[in-house]
Amino acid sequence: MDGNRGAVLRYPWDTPPPRGEMIAVAEGVLWARLPLPMKLDHVNVYALDDGDSWTVIDTGMGSGLTRDLWERLLAGPMAGKPVRRVIMTHHHPDHMGNAGWFQREKGAELLSTRTAWLFARMLMLDDQDAPPEETLAFWRSAGMAPEILNKRAGEKPFNYADIVYPMPLGFRRICEGETLTMGGRTWDIFTGNGHAPEHATFWSRDDNLVIAGDQILPSISPNIGVYATEPEADPLQGWLESCERFRAMAREDHLVLGGHKLPFTGLPIRMRQLIENHHGALDRLLRHLAAPHSAAECFAPLFKRTIGEAEYGLALVEAVAHVNHLYAKGLVSRTRRKDGAWLYQRRE
Numbered sequence: 001m002d003g004n005r006g007a008v009l010r011y012p013w014d015t016p017p018p019r020g021e022m023i024a025v026a027e028g029v030l031w032a033r034l035p036l037p038m039k040l041d042h043v044n045v046y047a048l049d050d051g052d053s054w055t056v057i058d059t060g061m062g063s064g065l066t067r068d069l070w071e072r073l074l075a076g077p078m079a080g081k082p083v084r085r086v087i088m089t090h091h092h093p094d095h096m097g098n099a100g101w102f103q104r105e106k107g108a109e110l111l112s113t114r115t116a117w118l119f120a121r122m123l124m125l126d127d128q129d130a131p132p133e134e135t136l137a138f139w140r141s142a143g144m145a146p147e148i149l150n151k152r153a154g155e156k157p158f159n160y161a162d163i164v165y166p167m168p169l170g171f172r173r174i175c176e177g178e179t180l181t182m183g184g185r186t187w188d189i190f191t192g193n194g195h196a197p198e199h200a201t202f203w204s205r206d207d208n209l210v211i212a213g214d215q216i217l218p219s220i221s222p223n224i225g226v227y228a229t230e231p232e233a234d235p236l237q238g239w240l241e242s243c244e245r246f247r248a249m250a251r252e253d254h255l256v257l258g259g260h261k262l263p264f265t266g267l268p269i270r271m272r273q274l275i276e277n278h279h280g281a282l283d284r285l286l287r288h289l290a291a292p293h294s295a296a297e298c299f300a301p302l303f304k305r306t307i308g309e310a311e312y313g314l315a316l317v318e319a320v321a322h323v324n325h326l327y328a329k330g331l332v333s334r335t336r337r338k339d340g341a342w343l344y345q346r347r348e
């Protein structure tokens, strides 16, 4: 659901740091990129200079390659100073995949919201050889195309533990409304929902920096998805609430350091875009649901482009998030089709 690409946003750096290098985006704040083996092929990580040590924010997907890159960063631009604290903005593996490595191998303390940490530890234990029955039921309810469902039913699912370094016990909780000192600044901690529960963001009191993780991204809209763990969830409600809250805090001069893409200014307009993108999608979806459709039959009005097989999974969880939101709001009703799919239809 990309939209309004770059209309009034400004990107102070038009190219990201090359592999193994870092860019100082402000005094004491370094930006690096780590590769991801997917369509979205990178994640941004940051190191904040605490004088005698570093605070690292987000760590990349857990792999030998990303840990080798971290070793290069630590020895090079980070000048061999120890990493005393590692922060995970949210529980997704591209952000916290090496957090346990920093704890175990580098002696760092892990800081996280409680929900993000619990989710990560819970998912570490969920080691599956085949999709469980609940996942198959969820896919059927969403109306997943039969040929894709049959294929996926026979495949070993993605396991979180495969791409996340083992997490030792213990962390320090960070909370909404607290402050944290790092990189020579005091930061307000605000948490958001929708992309990941209790996602942490950091807003500098001393200058214009906002470290946003995936809660606020330029040029791509963070994925809002529903999963088999909570099939009736309405993450879009949490997303829109968070966006409205951050919109009220947004300043023109804020420099937003996100989890993907480039640092940018123009946060007030970006918050408006992020909200309007979903309202626009919900309006198109409601018109589409004049006739009954499953979530999987809602890609065209939601995404306005063809969805390939590589994107199908992400598109499906996002489509379920949108129909669930309309259903929770009482704007659509639903009935079961013979094959188990929920069909949603606009209430008159």
Ligand SMILES: [Zn+2]
Binding pocket: 043, 092, 094, 095, 214, 259, 260
């Ligand atoms: Zn991400």
